[in-house]
Amino acid sequence: MEPTDVIMRGLAQVPLFAGLPAAALQDVIQHAISCRTEKDSFIFHQGDPAEYLHVLAEGSVKLFQVTEEGQQVIVRVAGAWQMFGGVALLDEDTYPVSAQAAEACQGLHWSSAVLRDLLQRYPLISTNAMRWMAEHVRETQDMFRHLATERVEQRLARILLRLMRQLGTPREGGVLIDFPLTRQDLAEMGGTTLFTASRILSQWEKNGVVKSGRERVTVSDPVGLAGIAEDSA
Amino acid sequence: MEPTDVIMRGLAQVPLFAGLPAAALQDVIQHAISCRTEKDSFIFHQGDPAEYLHVLAEGSVKLFQVTEEGQQVIVRVAGAWQMFGGVALLDEDTYPVSAQAAEACQGLHWSSAVLRDLLQRYPLISTNAMRWMAEHVRETQDMFRHLATERVEQRLARILLRLMRQLGTPREGGVLIDFPLTRQDLAEMGGTTLFTASRILSQWEKNGVVKSGRERVTVSDPVGLAGIAEDSA
DNA sequence: TAGTCTATTTGCGCTGGCGCAAAGACAAAT
DNA sequence: ATTTGTCTTTGCGCCAGCGCAAATAGACTA
Structure with missing residues (x-):
């Protein structure tokens, strides 16, 4: 695992934690779970209960949906210090996509319960989350427009x-x-x-x-x- | 304008205000601005500063983007007691789509400043907003997948x-x-x-x-x- | 009632991109 | 070095859907 100051610097770049004071970031890191994923294995599957929000420290993942006929549609990819599985911020929701390691990954994740505690204690995270989701909607709409025209x-x-x-x-x-x-x-x-x-x-x-x-x-x-x-x- | 109890019942169906106690809903209504829009006129344009969040009491709107070549792509439509312009919940953002009245509309709207005050006083709205946005991402991704396959x-x-x-x-x-x-x-x-x-x-x-x-x-x-x-x- | 404007239908030709097949190139494993 | 498996390239035929044009049909107006 990386030294703490590298993680600090990394997490500070994550839009969800942007603008948090150092002490809060420490707190966030305290509650993180670290874990490694081999190339090609799945971090979560479309439809699973959204238990964890993930941030990569290294490696990369593909985020995709699968059609009824088994065809994949890649919605997004994520690399170092990028976040995915944001739906875990909500209670009782499910992942809309599957996440598969495109390369071996080292990452952090936070459980839904921990996140809700953090949201309460640091309201800025809540604002950041909304901003992140809105940005996400915008990007997906742009993709839709491009595909349509x-x-x-x-x-x-x-x-x-x-x-x-x-x-x-x-x-x-x-x-x-x-x-x-x-x-x-x-x-x-x-x-x-x-x-x-x-x-x-x-x-x-x-x-x-x-x-x-x-x-x-x-x-x-x-x-x-x-x-x-x-x-x- | 509709009588207050009709508005109450209507707003209670809006996901953003779901689960709020009656007193809170009253408070929300207190801060609403009511307004009417003729068929075919624009409620806001893509790229405008997102000043207001809208809910329709009657009528309907088309939400669309326009390509560089002037071609429209309709992202969504909204009818009675449906919400649009949710990006006004955020500070200093712009509308990702244009909203045009498909029929004559009667609607309510709240300014960005008022919304931020409401968010602070009723944290449930914040949760609801995240849930609404997440749902929105999911729908847009589904549209993308269908279009792609x-x-x-x-x-x-x-x-x-x-x-x-x-x-x-x-x-x-x-x-x-x-x-x-x-x-x-x-x-x-x-x-x-x-x-x-x-x-x-x-x-x-x-x-x-x-x-x-x-x-x-x-x-x-x-x-x-x-x-x-x-x-x- | 006639006139105007917008929405809709349908024929026809064309083409961008799909789908298959078969061959080649590269990387990792033995 | 050879094998094996995956990824990539390219030729070829085909068709879903586009684009245009011209006719028709509603709805509103004067």
């Missing part, structure tokens, strides 16, 4: 730009999306098929916009990609 | 079923969706075009699943429609 190429461009901002690390010749990202994953985020995603990436690679390998994508030309995202032609 | 016909079937539950009134030979609903509106909810929506409604009418006229749809066979929604063939 744009072509596959534009949607994939937007997805890479979002992932770049969220999980990107600068490299020579571009920004690497530091997350194991298969063509299938991209398809499940963009409402398309792995074949179409592959074709579009190949074409972008020819035009020098991205460089992609097995489960890795590097954006070489973010401006060009943004152009594609906006391009209604 | 289902064919147009299934999506339109789901939309009619949802509207039926939300705004339906029983009639001889079916449930009328009591809302001025053009083919264009249906298209903007379902991520399709008015032509495709029209064709599908015509076909359903031939099969006796719905009856539709100008701006009106009646679901004659809800079970049949649910079958279409689930039908992956």
Whole structure:
């Protein structure tokens, strides 16, 4: 487990705990449970009682729903010091998505009961929670709008730009999306098929916009990609 | 304006105020502003500072986003004793959608400042707000999943079923969706075009699943429609 | 009652993207 | 080094749904 000051710095970045004084953060950490998850195992399943709210210290997770026909739809991914399972803030609710470790994870979590105690003692957390949820609604609505109105190429461009901002690390010749990202994953985020995603990436690679390998994508030309995202032609 | 007891009964159905004792509800009503909106006028615009939270006493509104190319995407509709503009609960935020009266409306609204005062005095409202937002995220994610994985016909079937539950009134030979609903509106909810929506409604009418006229749809066979929604063939 | 405006229907051609199949590339395990 | 399993690429045929155009049907107005 990381030393406490690293955790402090990390948690201070989590929107839910933003603005809390150091003493309160200490208190929050006191009540956290630490745990490790292997790659590909599930942290929780869609429909399970929402018992814990999670924050990652390292690693990354995929958050997705599954259709009646077993098809996955990836709603979101989370990396270090990002939160998921926020619905555990509420009493007696269930997770709307499944969370699966995309890489080995080290994380903290808080039980629903502990959270309700923290909410009472630090009302700021309650405000932060609402703000976080509202932001979440906004993002999901934006995804919906894009899916409803744009072509596959534009949607994939937007997805890479979002992932770049969220999980990107600068490299020579571009920004690497530091997350194991298969063509299938991209398809499940963009409402398309792995074949179409592959074709579009190949074409972008020819035009020098991205460089992609097995489960890795590097954006070489973010401006060009943004152009594609906006391009209604 | 309606008599106070009608308003009391109405507000008690609003999830945000659910479970509040009568005295608290009185207090909430004390702070409400009443106002009327003509058909087709805007209650707020996407991007405006979120100053008021709204509840309708009568009438209905469309909540939609507009793309860069000016295309509308309807995210939600609201009818009597339904709430919208919930983002006004937060300080210094902006509306993620525009709200336009689909019919003449009579409604109540509360300013952001008043709401923050109410939140402080009645912590239950804070819990209710989180629950409402979480529910909202869930619904939007479901819409996203359907849009990403289902064919147009299934999506339109789901939309009619949802509207039926939300705004339906029983009639001889079916449930009328009591809302001025053009083919264009249906298209903007379902991520399709008015032509495709029209064709599908015509076909359903031939099969006796719905009856539709100008701006009106009646679901004659809800079970049949649910079958279409689930039908992956 | 005629006129106007908006909503709806339907035909027709086209295309973006799906679905399958088969071959190739990469990484980890033995 | 070879095997094995997963991921990726690309060709090919097809079709759901789009986009346009033109006709029709309601509803409101004068």
